[in-house]
Amino acid sequence: MNGNMNLTLKVWRQKNAQTSGKFVTYKAEAISPDMSFLEMLDVVNEGLTHKGDEPINFDHDCREGICGMCSLYINGHPHGPKRGVTTCQLHMRTFHDGETITIEPWRASAFPVVKDLAVDRSAFDRIQQAGGYVSVNTGVSTDGNAIPIPKVIADEAFNSATCIGCGACVAACKNASAMLFVSAKVTQLGLLPQGQPERYSRVQSMVAQMDEEGFGSCTNTGACEAECPKEIKLTNIARMNNDFFSAKLFREEGVHDAKH
Amino acid sequence: MSLDAKIPEGPLAQKWSKHKFDLKLVNPANKRKYDIIIVGTGLAGASAAASLAELGYNVKAFCFQDSPRRAHSIAAQGGINAAKNYQNDGDSVFRLFYDTIKGGDYRAREGNVYRLAEVSVNIIDQCVAQGVPFAREYGGLLDNRSFGGSQVSRTFYARGQTGQQLLLGAYSALNRQIHAGKVQMYTRTEMLDVVTIDGHAKGIVTRNMITGAIETHAGHAVLLCTGGYSNVFYLSTNAIGSNVTAAWRAHKRGAFFGNPCYTQIHPTCIPVTGDHQSKLTLMSESLRNDGRVWAPKTVEVAEQLRKGTIKADQVKEDDRDYFLERKYPAFGNLVPRDVASRNAKEMVEEGKGVGGSGFAVFLDFADAIKRLGEDTVRAKYGNLFDMYIQITDENPYKQPMRIYPAVHYTMGGLWVDYNLSTNVPGLYALGECNFSDHGANRLGASALMQGLSDGYFVIPYTLGDYLAKIGPKKVDTSHPAFEATKKDVITYISKLLALKGNKTVNEYHRELGHIMWEYCGMARTAEGLTKAKGLIKALKADFWVNAIVTGENEEVNASLERAGRIADFIELGELMVDDALMRNESCGGHFRVESQTADGEALRDDENFAFVAAWEFKGENQPEVLHKEELVFEAVHLSQRNYA
Ligand SMILES: Cc1cc2nc3c(=O)[nH]c(=O)nc-3n(C[C@H](O)[C@H](O)[C@H](O)COP(=O)(O)OP(=O)(O)OC[C@H]3O[C@@H](n4cnc5c(N)ncnc54)[C@H](O)[C@@H]3O)c2cc1C
Ligand code: SF4
Ligand code: FES
Numbered sequence: 001m002n003g004n005m006n007l008t009l010k011v012w013r014q015k016n017a018q019t020s021g022k023f024v025t026y027k028a029e030a031i032s033p034d035m036s037f038l039e040m041l042d043v044v045n046e047g048l049t050h051k052g053d054e055p056i057n058f059d060h061d062c063r064e065g066i067c068g069m070c071s072l073y074i075n076g077h078p079h080g081p082k083r084g085v086t087t088c089q090l091h092m093r094t095f096h097d098g099e100t101i102t103i104e105p106w107r108a109s110a111f112p113v114v115k116d117l118a119v120d121r122s123a124f125d126r127i128q129q130a131g132g133y134v135s136v137n138t139g140v141s142t143d144g145n146a147i148p149i150p151k152v153i154a155d156e157a158f159n160s161a162t163c164i165g166c167g168a169c170v171a172a173c174k175n176a177s178a179m180l181f182v183s184a185k186v187t188q189l190g191l192l193p194q195g196q197p198e199r200y201s202r203v204q205s206m207v208a209q210m211d212e213e214g215f216g217s218c219t220n221t222g223a224c225e226a227e228c229p230k231e232i233k234l235t236n237i238a239r240m241n242n243d244f245f246s247a248k249l250f251r252e253e254g255v256h257d258a259k260h
Numbered sequence: 261m262s263l264d265a266k267i268p269e270g271p272l273a274q275k276w277s278k279h280k281f282d283l284k285l286v287n288p289a290n291k292r293k294y295d296i297i298i299v300g301t302g303l304a305g306a307s308a309a310a311s312l313a314e315l316g317y318n319v320k321a322f323c324f325q326d327s328p329r330r331a332h333s334i335a336a337q338g339g340i341n342a343a344k345n346y347q348n349d350g351d352s353v354f355r356l357f358y359d360t361i362k363g364g365d366y367r368a369r370e371g372n373v374y375r376l377a378e379v380s381v382n383i384i385d386q387c388v389a390q391g392v393p394f395a396r397e398y399g400g401l402l403d404n405r406s407f408g409g410s411q412v413s414r415t416f417y418a419r420g421q422t423g424q425q426l427l428l429g430a431y432s433a434l435n436r437q438i439h440a441g442k443v444q445m446y447t448r449t450e451m452l453d454v455v456t457i458d459g460h461a462k463g464i465v466t467r468n469m470i471t472g473a474i475e476t477h478a479g480h481a482v483l484l485c486t487g488g489y490s491n492v493f494y495l496s497t498n499a500i501g502s503n504v505t506a507a508w509r510a511h512k513r514g515a516f517f518g519n520p521c522y523t524q525i526h527p528t529c530i531p532v533t534g535d536h537q538s539k540l541t542l543m544s545e546s547l548r549n550d551g552r553v554w555a556p557k558t559v560e561v562a563e564q565l566r567k568g569t570i571k572a573d574q575v576k577e578d579d580r581d582y583f584l585e586r587k588y589p590a591f592g593n594l595v596p597r598d599v600a601s602r603n604a605k606e607m608v609e610e611g612k613g614v615g616g617s618g619f620a621v622f623l624d625f626a627d628a629i630k631r632l633g634e635d636t637v638r639a640k641y642g643n644l645f646d647m648y649i650q651i652t653d654e655n656p657y658k659q660p661m662r663i664y665p666a667v668h669y670t671m672g673g674l675w676v677d678y679n680l681s682t683n684v685p686g687l688y689a690l691g692e693c694n695f696s697d698h699g700a701n702r703l704g705a706s707a708l709m710q711g712l713s714d715g716y717f718v719i720p721y722t723l724g725d726y727l728a729k730i731g732p733k734k735v736d737t738s739h740p741a742f743e744a745t746k747k748d749v750i751t752y753i754s755k756l757l758a759l760k761g762n763k764t765v766n767e768y769h770r771e772l773g774h775i776m777w778e779y780c781g782m783a784r785t786a787e788g789l790t791k792a793k794g795l796i797k798a799l800k801a802d803f804w805v806n807a808i809v810t811g812e813n814e815e816v817n818a819s820l821e822r823a824g825r826i827a828d829f830i831e832l833g834e835l836m837v838d839d840a841l842m843r844n845e846s847c848g849g850h851f852r853v854e855s856q857t858a859d860g861e862a863l864r865d866d867e868n869f870a871f872v873a874a875w876e877f878k879g880e881n882q883p884e885v886l887h888k889e890e891l892v893f894e895a896v897h898l899s900q901r902n903y904a
Pocket of ligand 2: 164165229230
């Protein structure tokens with residue numbers, strides 16, 4: 001089914017991290033309002049391929065808002081103008097016929113461009129590797145119901161755990177800070193009884209890695225919360241700061257390192 | 261070649277413990293002398309990589325996404341089964357075993373399924389210890405919900421995002437081992453071939469998806485944890501990148517493919533709206549706990565609904581047919597997926613379909629909202645309802661959802677024995693990539709269970725036995741087999757890049773999907789399958805002349821990646837059709853129109869078809885050879901499935 005929307009796209013094209021990029025203008029024609037944003041790009045790419053041109057490269061996989069692979073900075077907003085959705089869930093009915101849409105990659109020095117609209121977010125993985133876990137080996141024998149967890153705590157931990165690691169918070173922030181992303185994991189594990197033994201060492205290791213990756217500092221502007229597709233709250237950052245400062249103040253890390 | 265499933269002797273309930281005791285062990289100091297290659301870091305791969313690294317093995321793990329956290333497992337919604345019997349509603353290991361065997365329409369191995377039910381309880385303990393935030397009751401204990409094909413509540417869940425939370429748990433365990441230096445993680449790296457030496461798997465060939473570099477990796481064993489192949493149908497609920505390439509290339513190097521035609525069509529997905537559609541979205545089976553499935557009783561009312569002259573909530577109670585509740589009073593809306601899907605299709609064929617296209621039935625929450633209140637319904641299913649609103653622009657709190665079956669899961673996969681070893685020694689398959697535990701139909705919430713069972717609790721034991729037998733002698737890529745396999749891969753890529761025809765790879769994929777859905781989908785006939793075979797052969801020939809592949813190897817090239825995957829899907833499609841044609845019976849998700857009961861249910865032919873079909877590749881354009889592994893049932897009695 002073809003639709004009746006015609007759009008102009010200004011798309012960032014960049015061969016790789018070593019070369020510089022530029023905007024290229026394309027027409028997207030006969031677009032249906034029921035298409036997702038990525039399906040609209042699929043249509044444009046099919047057209048380019050038929051002409052023997054290179055299709056526009058962008059990251060995507062699940063196309064249902066959960067894998068965190070899609071990105072795109074659309075008309076000045078990470079994941080586009082609509083709140084609480086990822087780019088893959090954004091539908092063309094959000095735009096109007098004749099509109100010009102600007103599409104850019106996430107811009108942050110810690111996220112170098114891979115090609116066109118795709119960026120390298122491996123810095124996020126390295127932050128998680130620095131401490132985003134509970135140190136248990138496979139084969140624990142404690143029954144799952146041995147430690148009751150109040151529902152409010154479990155629900156709150158779950159809310160933080162819904163972060164999809166997309167990086168929109170970094171893209172939204174004028175300092176390219178990763179605080180919202182890091183604080184979501186710190187909060188999830190910091191709330192649960194399982195996460196207590198490493199609570200203070202975890203926050204220090206993760207923050208240290210975050211700094212090493214070159215993310216900027218947090219100035220409490222709140223752009224990250226506004227653009228986060230999973231609506232992760234700024235209170236996560238407050239909690240993380242709290243844990244971080246008490247760790248520093250009481251030098252808990254020494255105590256905790258001794259436990260390892 | 262005879263197929264030995266290596267199912268341990270002895271009573272069902274003791275097979276696994278006895279086997280674990282009989283398996284050889286690698287002593288702790290020797291473990292670090294072994295290198296293990298793991299392709300895929302979804303639930304199966306990440307759990308295996310973490311567990312094996314914890315034991316001391318050196319692991320190299322690979323995935324094609326930019327991070328292990330993005331594997332398709334992340335998208336699983338509804339939950340994971342475990343025989344904990346926390347609800348005191350009569351659940352037990354035996355009941356979970358029995359439900360799974362029956363749900364699979366008696367086409368799975370008893371030994372495997374029993375083990376799966378047995379270790380299911382450990383999975384929950386493990387995940388809780390990792391900090392997976394499962395749903396809890398007010399008293400602080402773990403909550404459960406019900407899934408199809410069972411009469412107890414044994415499904416653990418984390419809102420509608422269970423897969424995400426379980427995968428992030430496994431990912432965190434994997435991260436810990438990466439940090440410890442025991443796992444080397446290769447992201448944006450695609451495995452393109454298996455290297456075998458003297459019949460044993462000893463490594464892989466990969467392509468770096470950023471630079472295009474073709475590289476080789478050696479190890480004492482190779483574990484494929486690369487997921488399912490639903491995307492052979494083009495439209496499915498799987499992630500766009502999910503593909504069969506790893507399993508298929510292994511198949512072409514000698515690994516048998518088990519039951520390729522067993523695919524699962526999930527009853528509750530958002531219907532197709534047009535040709536532009538790139539994927540279908542699942543509405544979790546958990547919704548059938550509270551949602552009621554119905555279609556209009558008459559064609560006239562259906563007609564009015566299709567034209568939009570009336571709305572669903574205006575249809576009188578008397579004019580509604582809650583067809584699952586009517587036909588299957590014992591299980592009601594919670595019949596297994598294959599049964600629910602076929603019934604929806606039947607309604608549509610009788611002219612009672614709804615929605616613009618007529619290819620949909622309703623899933624209605626009005627009663628649940630009346631009974632529980634909108635807030636409770638939102639708390640349980642909020643993210644699913646939101647997803648529905650995003651896609652359809654309709655509000656399911658006010659109007660029933662429109663749903664229709666879509667391809668969702670593949671029970672078939674690489675043939676493995678009880679140890680999860682393929683017939684190629686040293687080559688293992690875990691998770692959805694293997695064929696093992698679900699027979700001809702998988703029950704809801706059992707794939708997550710199987711992936712984690714394979715990775716956390718089975719492979720750490722069974723792999724050790726093989727490693728102890730072959731010894732720790734270093735394997736490295738200097739053996740000529742590596743260079744030779746690498747050359748094959750490079751030649752293949754050049755062939756793809758030389759395609760400068762007039763049809764995009766996506767167009768071929770869509771065409772293949774149409775053929776598969778039409779002739780090898782929810783209802784299959786000998787005539788249709790024969791026709792499909794011809795169509796696929798022609799499509800393949802056309803692909804290798806007229807496809808367009810843009811760009812070069814030495815760069816990020818999605819067009820090239822796609823082309824390789826579609827070429828493999830086309831070949832797999834042909835084998836699926838062969839398998840479906842050979843299996844002259846209906847069972848579970850495989851419905852041969854020629855073989856049905858008077859009520860239109862799947863009619864098995866146990867006398868002739870109680871076997872696993874394992875197909876052997878014999879060379880390009882050669883017919884594959886069928887090997888049969890007979891299924892032996894000692895604990896359950898084979899009967900016509902009955903959910904009424
Ligand atoms: C929408 C949806 C909802 C679901 N809900 C449920 C549910 O509620 N309960 C349930 O039990 N099951 C559910 N399932 C099924 C379940 O999610 C999957 O069967 C399961 O997660 C598969 O896990 P896996 O580890 O085998 O594979 P995957 O998670 O698919 O992982 C595959 C891995 O292999 C890698 N890979 C693949 N090919 C290559 C290659 N050539 N080179 C390198 N890497 C490669 C990928 O990068 C990835 O890391 C659902 C499925 C879908 C589609
Ligand atoms: S905090 Fe939000 S924006 Fe940032 S990575 Fe997580 S989900 Fe994305
Ligand atoms: S593609 Fe997975 S979140 Fe958008």
